[in-house]
């Protein structure tokens with residue numbers, strides 16, 4: 502069994518706007534997304550989320566709240582991605598373009614789903630209404646979703662995939 506690859510994703514939200522970044526290179530290039538990346542050895546997931554946010558758009562958020570847990574399987578790849586999603590409504594600094602991301606505020610009614618990861622349109626509505634979520638998506642390539650499991654949760658449980666598996670969902 503190959504260990505999941507741990508990643509973070511931070512969505513800054515203020516009233517009716519969300520800060521997204523246009524990915525300029527690497528995994529997910531050409532797509533709008535929150536800010537995040539791999540958890541490095543020796544740091545907690547939350548520390549990684551804050552670090553990636555700062556590296557990618559220059560802002561600091563001290564009150565990150567974990568709101569989602571997403572697992573991604575890609576056909577032919579034994580390693581799954583485990584993405585821990587955080588939000589914050591306050592931050593310090595001015596969103597600034599980095600080598601990796603170009604930040605831009607979007608109104609919550611005009612989120613550019615056609616230019617985002619295809620799973621985002623499923624879980625963003627849960628995020629936007631202020632709830633937590635847990636999901637599993639099976640991808641073929643980077644554009645085609647073969648299987649989707651998503652639920653709104655009161656509390657995040659890191660073993661939701663086990664729940665899906667035990668219940669014959671995946």
Ligand SMILES: Nc1ncnc2c1[nH]c(=O)n2[C@H]1C[C@H](O)[C@@H](COP(=O)(O)OP(=O)(O)OP(=O)(O)O)O1
Pocket residue numbers: 508509510511527528529534535536537538539573582584618619620621
């Ligand atoms: N399917 C999907 N939907 C929404 N968001 C994501 C995905 N898959 C993903 O990987 N992501 C998110 C999770 C992370 O925030 C980024 C990917 O991080 P990545 O750029 O690979 O990590 P870094 O550590 O910044 O990479 P390098 O700088 O090491 O190349 O997308």
